[in-house]
Amino acid sequence: MTTFLTFTILGLVLGAVYAIAASGLVLTYNTSGIFNFAHGAQAMLGTFLYWQLTYGWGLPMWLSLIIVVGVVGPAMGAALHALIMKGLRDTADVTKIVVTVAILLGMLFLSQWIWHPEDARIMEMFFGAGAKVEFSGVVIRYHEIICLLAAAAIAVGLRVLFTRSRVGVVMRGAVDDPDLLRRCGHNPDRIAMLSWALGSTLAVLAGVLITPVGGGALEANALTLLVIDAFAAAMFGRLRSIPRTFAGAMVLGLAATYVAAYFPTDWTWAGNLRVSLPMIILFVVLIVLPQDRLRGAAIRTRERYRAPTVRKAVTSGAALVAGVFLLALLMDDTSITTFGLGMTFAIIALSLTVLTGYAGELNLAPLSFGAVATIVAFHFGITGTGLAARLTPWGVLLAVLVTAVVGGLVALPALRLRGLYLALATMAFGVFLSNMVLRDTTEHTLFGVTFSLFPNGTLIVPPLQVGPLDLRDGRTLLMTATVLFALIAIGLVALRNSGYGRRLAAMKDSPAASAMLGQNLVKLKFGVFMLSAAIAGLGGVLMASAGGSVAGDNFHIMASLSLVMLTVVGGIGYVSGALFGGLMSGVGFTIIIGTFNDLAAATPPMETIFKSLGHLAMVATALIGMGVGKNPSGMVHDLFESYRALRNARPVLIGGAAAQAVLYVLALTGVIGNWWFAVLTACLVMMLPVFGRMLAPTAVRETPLELVGVDEPYTPELRDRLDRELGLAPALGGDRHAVA
Amino acid sequence: MRDGTGAGSGAEEPAPLLELSGVRAAYGPIEVLHGVDLRVGPGKVVALLGPNGGGKSTTMKVCAGLLPVTGGELRFAGRRVNGVSAEDAARLGVCSIPEGRGIFPNLTVRENLWVATGTGARLRDVEEAAYSRFPILAERRDQLAGSLSGGQQQMLALSRALGTNPAVLLLDELSMGLAPMIVTQMYDTVAQLVAEGLSVLVAEQFARAVLPIADTAALMLNGRVVSAGAPAEIEDQLSSSYLGG
Ligand SMILES: Nc1ncnc2c1ncn2[C@@H]1O[C@H](COP(=O)(O)OP(=O)(O)OP(=O)(O)O)[C@@H](O)[C@H]1O
Ligand SMILES: [Mg+2]
Numbered sequence: 007m008t009t010f011l012t013f014t015i016l017g018l019v020l021g022a023v024y025a026i027a028a029s030g031l032v033l034t035y036n037t038s039g040i041f042n043f044a045h046g047a048q049a050m051l052g053t054f055l056y057w058q059l060t061y062g063w064g065l066p067m068w069l070s071l072i073i074v075v076g077v078v079g080p081a082m083g084a085a086l087h088a089l090i091m092k093g094l095r096d097t098a099d100v101t102k103i104v105v106t107v108a109i110l111l112g113m114l115f116l117s118q119w120i121w122h123p124e125d126a127r128i129m130e131m132f133f134g135a136g137a138k139v140e141f142s143g144v145v146i147r148y149h150e151i152i153c154l155l156a157a158a159a160i161a162v163g164l165r166v167l168f169t170r171s172r173v174g175v176v177m178r179g180a181v182d183d184p185d186l187l188r189r190c191g192h193n194p195d196r197i198a199m200l201s202w203a204l205g206s207t208l209a210v211l212a213g214v215l216i217t218p219v220g221g222g223a224l225e226a227n228a229l230t231l232l233v234i235d236a237f238a239a240a241m242f243g244r245l246r247s248i249p250r251t252f253a254g255a256m257v258l259g260l261a262a263t264y265v266a267a268y269f270p271t272d273w274t275w276a277g278n279l280r281v282s283l284p285m286i287i288l289f290v291v292l293i294v295l296p297q298d299r300l301r302g303a304a305i306r307t308r309e310r311y312r313a314p315t316v317r318k319a320v321t322s323g324a325a326l327v328a329g330v331f332l333l334a335l336l337m338d339d340t341s342i343t344t345f346g347l348g349m350t351f352a353i354i355a356l357s358l359t360v361l362t363g364y365a366g367e368l369n370l371a372p373l374s375f376g377a378v379a380t381i382v383a384f385h386f387g388i389t390g391t392g393l394a395a396r397l398t399p400w401g402v403l404l405a406v407l408v409t410a411v412v413g414g415l416v417a418l419p420a421l422r423l424r425g426l427y428l429a430l431a432t433m434a435f436g437v438f439l440s441n442m443v444l445r446d447t448t449e450h451t452l453f454g455v456t457f458s459l460f461p462n463g464t465l466i467v468p469p470l471q472v473g474p475l476d477l478r479d480g481r482t483l484l485m486t487a488t489v490l491f492a493l494i495a496i497g498l499v500a501l502r503n504s505g506y507g508r509r510l511a512a513m514k515d516s517p518a519a520s521a522m523l524g525q526n527l528v529k530l531k532f533g534v535f536m537l538s539a540a541i542a543g544l545g546g547v548l549m550a551s552a553g554g555s556v557a558g559d560n561f562h563i564m565a566s567l568s569l570v571m572l573t574v575v576g577g578i579g580y581v582s583g584a585l586f587g588g589l590m591s592g593v594g595f596t597i598i599i600g601t602f603n604d605l606a607a608a609t610p611p612m613e614t615i616f617k618s619l620g621h622l623a624m625v626a627t628a629l630i631g632m633g634v635g636k637n638p639s640g641m642v643h644d645l646f647e648s649y650r651a652l653r654n655a656r657p658v659l660i661g662g663a664a665a666q667a668v669l670y671v672l673a674l675t676g677v678i679g680n681w682w683f684a685v686l687t688a689c690l691v692m693m694l695p696v697f698g699r700m701l702a703p704t705a706v707r708e709t710p711l712e713l714v715g716v717d718e719p720y721t722p723e724l725r726d727r728l729d730r731e732l733g734l735a736p737a738l739g740g741d742r743h744a745v746a
Numbered sequence: 747m748r749d750g751t752g753a754g755s756g757a758e759e760p761a762p763l764l765e766l767s768g769v770r771a772a773y774g775p776i777e778v779l780h781g782v783d784l785r786v787g788p789g790k791v792v793a794l795l796g797p798n799g800g801g802k803s804t805t806m807k808v809c810a811g812l813l814p815v816t817g818g819e820l821r822f823a824g825r826r827v828n829g830v831s832a833e834d835a836a837r838l839g840v841c842s843i844p845e846g847r848g849i850f851p852n853l854t855v856r857e858n859l860w861v862a863t864g865t866g867a868r869l870r871d872v873e874e875a876a877y878s879r880f881p882i883l884a885e886r887r888d889q890l891a892g893s894l895s896g897g898q899q900q901m902l903a904l905s906r907a908l909g910t911n912p913a914v915l916l917l918d919e920l921s922m923g924l925a926p927m928i929v930t931q932m933y934d935t936v937a938q939l940v941a942e943g944l945s946v947l948v949a950e951q952f953a954r955a956v957l958p959i960a961d962t963a964a965l966m967l968n969g970r971v972v973s974a975g976a977p978a979e980i981e982d983q984l985s986s987s988y989l990g991g
Contacts, residue, residue, distance in 0.1 A: 175857045176864070179850040185812055186850065188832035189842050190906065191864030 008143040013267045014260065019150045021259025022157035023216040025252045027236035029164055030208030034083075035245050037201035039181045040091055041426050043106040043567075045209050046230040047113035048086075052079055052210030053217055054121050057129055057224055067132070075211050083206025087199045093635040095184075098309050099425035100362055101638040103370070104574040107567045108631025110230065114564070115628060117226045119621035127224040129217045153215050157252070160208065164248050177201050212236070227564070231437070235284035237430060241291045254291075258284055282441035285434040292431045293419045309638045311363065311579030312646070313507075319499035319581070323492035326585075330488045336673050336680055339480055344593045346484035347552045352588025353491050353545030355573045356581060360498050361538035363579040364507060366514030367531065368429040370563075370570055371436025375539045376546020377444060377561035378412050379405040383547045384465045395468035397551055402470060406543045413539020417532050436563045444558030464557045467550040483552055490548075494541060495581035510534060549592075565591070571631045577640020586642060590627075598623045601681075648695035658698040665690055761824035762787045763945045764809060764840070764914050768818030771808050778804045780969040781818060786914065786947050791940055793956045793977060794949040795984050796966035802949035803845050805966070806918045809947065810842035811835035823913075836865050839913035841906060845922065848903035851892025855883055855902060858891050862906040872909030879908055879935060897928040904935060907944075915939065917948040921955050929955045953981055 031045050042048075052074050059070035090109065094102050121127070131137075131149035138147040167174035176192050177200070184194035216232060217224055235258065242254025262283050269276035279286075314322075330349075334342055354372050361367050369375075387401015419431045446459040469477040477483040501507045512520040513530055521527050550556040559565075572594070573587030602620030606613040637644065652658055666687065673683035762785035771779040779801050786792045794802050807813040808820060811832035820828050822838055830838070849858055859872045877884035880901040886894060891902055900920065907915050917936070921929040937959045940946055950956045957963065963980035964971045973983060 172860055172863065172869075175853060175860050178857075179853055179861050182850050182852055185832070186844065186848055187861070187864070188812065189810060189836055189844065189848070190861050191833050191836035191866070192861070193833050 009267070011144045013263050015144065015146055015150065017260035017263035018256060019153045019219055019259070020216075020263060021239075021256035022153045023212050023219060024236045024239045024258055025157045025255035026160055026208055026215065027212035028239035028251045028255055029160060029248055030205040030212070031236060031240045032243060032245055032248060032251050033164070033177075033201055033208070034205035035181075035240075037177045037180045038087075038091055038094075038198050040094060040102050040106065041245070041430075042205070043103065043234075044086075044109035044113060045205070045236070046232065046234050047110040048079075048082060048206050049209040049213030049216075050226055050229040051082070051113050051117055052206075053129075053213035053224065053229060054117055054127075054226070056210075056214050057127055058121070061127070061129070071214070074214065075207060079207035079210035080203035082210075083202035083204065084199050086206065087202035090632055090635060091202060092195065092198070097635065097638045098366075099429070100366075100368055100574060100578065101309065101634055103368065103426065103429050104571050105632055105635045107370075108571050108628045108634065111564070111568055111571065111631065112625050112628030114226055114230060115621065115624040119618075119625065121226070123226060128222045129224055130222060131218040135218075149215075149218055153219065156211065156215065161248065161252050168248065173197070173200070231563075234437075238284040238288035238291060238434075241288055241295070241430070244295060258287060261287070278442050278445050282438045285437040285441070289419070289431055289434040289438065292423060292427055292434070295427075309579070311577070311639060311643065313502050314499055314580075316496065316500045316503055319496045322582070323496050326492050327485070327488050331485065332670065334481055334484055336670075336683065341680075342484050343480040343552070344596065346480055346487055347549065348589040348593035349484060349487035349491055350545050350549035350552050350588075351569065351592025352585045353487065353494065353548065354542050355545075355569060355584035355588035355591075356491065356494050356498060357538040357540075357542035357545065358570060358573050358578060358587075359495075359581055359584045360501070360541070361534060362574075363577075363583070364498075364502055364514070365510040365530070365534045367534065368425065368432065369538065370429050370433040371439070371566045372542045372569060373546065373561045373566040374432075374436040374439045374563075375409050375413060375542035376549060377439060377558075379409040379543030379546045380465060380467060380550040380556060380561075381443070381459060382408045383550070384467055388468060390468075395466075396471040396476075397468055397547070399470070399472045402544070402547050405547050406540045409543030409546075410536040410540040413535045413537075413542075414532055416539070417535035421528055421531055433563065436561075436566055440558060440562055444561060460558060464555050465550065466555045467547070467553075469551050470548070477551065483548075487548055487552070490544075491585070495584070498581055545588075568595075571634075572627075574634055575630050575641060577642035580640065580642050580646075583640050583642045595624065595627070598627075645691070652695055652698045655698050655701075658694065658701055662690060662694045662697075760788055762821075763823050764947060765821040765824075766805070766809070766818065767821070769805075769808060769815055769820060770817030771804055771813050772816050773804075773813075777816070778969050779808065782808075782966075782969070782971055784947075784964060784971055784974075786945050787961075788945055789940065789943050790961045791936075791946045791948065791956075791959050793953070793960035793963040793980075794947060794966055795951075795953050795963055795980060798951070800966040801969040802966055803918055804969075806842065806844075806916050806947070806949055809835075809914075809916055810840060812842075833864075839865075839911075840916065841865075841910060841912035841914070842916035843903050843906065843918065843920070845918040847896070847899045848906070849891045849894075849899050851890065853891055854888050855891055855894070856887045858902055859905060859909070862910060865910050865912075867910040872905070875909035876902070876905035880905065897924055900924060900928070900932060904932060907939060908935075913945065915944055915946045915948075917946065919949060919951065921950060926955075933959055953984060957981060 027045065027049065031042060034045075035041050055078060056070050056074040059065045059073060060067055065073075086109070090105060094105060131147055132152055133148040135147060135149075137149075138145050139151075140146075168178060169175070176187060176197055179187055180194050180197050180201075184198075187194045187197070213229060217229065220228075220232065236255070239255035239258050240251050242257070243250035262280055265276060265280045265283060269279070330345075334345070337345065354376055357372055357375070358369065361369050383397060383401050383405040386404055387397050388395055389398055390396055416432060416435050419428065423431055444460050445463075447461060447463045449458045449461075469483065471477065475482065475486065477486060502511075509520065509525055509530060512523070513525065513527060517527060546561075550560075553560070569587060569591040571587075572590045573584055575583075576586030576590070577583030599620050602616045602623065606616035606620075609616070634640075669678070669683055669686055669690070672678045673680060678686070764784075764786040766782050766784040769779055769782045769784075770777060782801070782805055784792070784794070784805070794805065796802055804813065808815055811827075811830045811834065815828045819826055820830070822830075822835075822840065827835070827838075832842075836842070850861060853861065856873065859876055860869050862872055863869050873887075877887075880898075882898060883902060883905065886898065891899060894902065904920070915936070920932050920936075924932070933955055936946060936948070940959065948956050948960070953963075957977040960977045962974060963977040964974040965980050965983055966972070973980065
């Protein structure tokens with residue numbers, strides 16, 4: 007009985023902290039419509055700062071508490087709102103999610119920069135672990151009492167705020183219609199800033215309280231994810247109800263404690279289960295929740311994508327393959343292997359293009375599908391041993407098929423969920439897979455078969471061999487991956503331009519309308535999810551074999567998130583956005599860190615500067631993600647648009663191509679290094695449209711479509727242009743070449 | 747009927763509470779209002795009529811401070827207020843009720859009225875005014891506004907004008923999607939407010955509903971007020987411009 011009570015109290019304490027974290031999340035979601043994935047990262051930063059003040063600089067505890075919870079917490083929230091969140095109005099769910107994910111990653115990088123992750127940091131309970139009271143054998147520490155009291159006070163306080171105070175009521179109205187608030191004389195910006203400040207304070211408080219409860223060791227990733235567990239609690243209240251959020255948090259805390267206490271110790275997976283319990287609960291709650299009503303009207307968002315034609319896709323695909331071939335001639339073997347690895351990531355990113363870009367469904371855990379495929383291929387698709395071991399094509403095919411089926415299963419909740427809810431469900435799936443499957447390293451016996459899913463924590467995945475094509479050679483792997491990428495990309499573009507693709511686009515814009523037109527949404531969603539999972543699976547297997555071996559961490563949710571982020575940065579509606587996102591997240595980080603580490607090693611006096619620059623580059627990558635709010639269609643879109651303007655400026659294009667050729671020859675003959683080649687190429691690509699505007703202003707200047715003919719004579723050329731842009735058959739007799 | 751709109755009215759007239767002269771406004775690069783002239787005198791009702799896309803709602807947004815003026819002048823009681831923010835306009839006494847339903851669906855009726863007190867009124871007064879005018883709202887005070895019927899939602903939206911004592915009321919398509927009887931009831935309420943001294947600018951497609959209480963009507967076509975005058979004349983023009991346009 008005493009042990010039961012003790013565990014119950016532990017569970018309640020854990021639940022109390024979850025509740026504090028979750029209520030902050032609910033608060034900001036309700037006032038701004040943004041689900042803040044960075045909530046945990048904010049908690050983490052605040053907690054590290056608290057540690058720094060108290061343990062690093064020896065400030066009295068109360069003073070650091072005031073500084074961190076009273077000043078830094080609110081300031082961080084207000085700053086986030088002013089700098090980033092304010093700009094997220096009228097953007098699609100995926101943009102909002104990606105921006106907060108980028109903030110999460112940025113804060114993680116920042117903390118790893120300031121506080122080296124390998125140093126141990128311990129935080130003690132308030133008043134020390136020894137300060138406690140005892141009721142009939144049950145020991146309660148002061149710190150635990152503080153957690154419970156704080157949670158109770160916050161519960162009551164928020165309830166009063168939201169129902170008994172005007173500012174609270176106005177906060178609740180803010181998400182529906184900020185313009186109406188302004189018509190009523192309120193300033194929605196100030197209201198939103200207030201709620202972000204409050205939410206951030208709650209996050210920081212939760213972090214400071216939970217770290218000693220969880221053992222006291224301060225670890226950035228763990229703390230960030232720990233607060234993500236609070237997502238499940240928030241979901242109990244459908245992200246709206248504070249009381250139900252608190253109830254959910256208590257359920258979560260108690261369940262986690264009881265699993266740890268009462269599951270037999272020889273169930274090796276119980277520990278993994280305990281860790282992934284919140285995610286399992288999140289998944290279940292999402293599925294059991296009452297169904298979201300289909301939104302009637304299409305929502306106006308700022309994202310714009312142009313679907314390219316198949317012919318253009320084929321040309322670009324051929325150009326890509328040729329370009330990669332030429333590039334590979336410049337590189338040494340290790341770079342080629344790295345490049346090949348990046349290309350396999352790009353294939354995984356293609357799964358996002360079709361799923362999110364075309365169909366508007368979200369998947370935050372693309373690498374988890376890669377993991378499924380890798381495990382299947384590892385167990386069933388390898389022949390030979392040692393150096394002669396090879397992946398069989400049948401094994402890869404099986405892996406892809408199984409992944410497609412798993413994709414279909416994950417789509418089950420997607421049939422009911424949309425947007426954010428689906429994103430959370432896929433994320434729960436990803437974290438669950440990381441915790442349960444990828445950590446299933448010890449052997450166990452089930453139905454007489456002894457096995458472990460992820461033996462020893464690393465899978466050695468040999469290269470694929472199809473007939474004479476052997477991917478052991480890095481160059482062959484790179485070229486095969488590139489050709490595969492190009493083929494899949496062309497296939498996707500063809501799909502987008504087909505009737506099926508238009509049905510997907512219709513579903514994305516307005517599920518209600520497309521259901522009314524007789525579309526079978528269930529079939530559409532199932533299909534696109536399976537297709538996307540299959541692509542991710544293929545990319546995953548190739549990625550594993552390109553690296554030679556994979557550990558569970560290769561499929562970690564943070565890696566998935568950064569892939570999603572970079573793909574959106576590139577442009578999730580475009581296959582070229584996938585190329586950018588895949589290459590960047592697959593090898594971009596490695597190259598950036600590697601370059602700066604090399605520089606640091608080469609010039610010892612500058613070592614710290616170069617190391618800092620490396621960290622800065624990582625944080626900057628996340629900053630680019632935050633920029634998505636400003637430019638939600640992606641960088642590739644902008645680049646395309648600037649090059650579209652160059653269409654009529656032939657000389658500029660030819661000049662650019664010639665300059666590029668010269669650069670290439672210089673690099674090939676060793677006159678300039680590869681690094682300079684890369685930098686100069688990037689500059690050339692970026693600057694060409696600018697030069698174009700300067701050199702050939704008349705050819706480049708193009709009136710926006712909607713202003714055509716408004717303040718200029720309406721000529722036959724303009725009419726032709728309108729026809730062309732609107733996709734109408736060209737008017738007969740119009741002389742299209744008169745202009746330019 | 748006196749001319750409350752357009753230039754050239756007599757100097758002895760009191761300064762109009764709301765005046766637009768040569769106002770231009772744009773959504774991004776696309777200019778929608780190309781120089782709108784309009785004036786609403788104290789205690790007057792001006793009806794803004796015109797076909798779809800004429801720029802009525804845009805004019806309303808400009809007056810409410812939601813859309814910045816890119817040219818010309820916007821004046822409240824003779825004072826130039828170009829660039830005024832919507833919340834300041836509201837505090838200056840411009841009560842604007844948007845097209846569609848000007849309510850917060852996820853707040854209760856009472857909470858909606860509470861939010862309406864942002865301009866400085868007291869909740870008790872607003873509640874009293876709203877409930878005595880629309881008793882049904884009193885019954886539903888703790889119901890979510892989103893679950894009210896369309897007519898009740900519009901009553902709730904209009905209630906904002908009742909207790910908060912504005913100087914000018916901007917109404918955009920009050921009749922949209924409502925039964926004729928409810929529309930009449932709404933305009934009765936508006937007429938009562940006008941009798942108490944409120945000035946009203948109302949945009950309507952459904953001209954019949956508003957013309958009886960209007961002092962002046964203005965016809966808007968393609969982002970300009972093309973003519974203004976007695977409601978009956980404008981109605982004639984309106985039907986010809988609909989048919990001819
Ligand atoms: N948010 C917007 N972005 C871009 N253009 C807009 C926007 N809102 C309106 N417009 C354009 O401005 C013009 C005027 O629209 P407005 O809504 O003012 O017309 P209206 O007279 O109120 O029409 P209705 O009687 O249909 O309500 C239209 O051509 C419309 O396309
Ligand atoms: Mg309108």
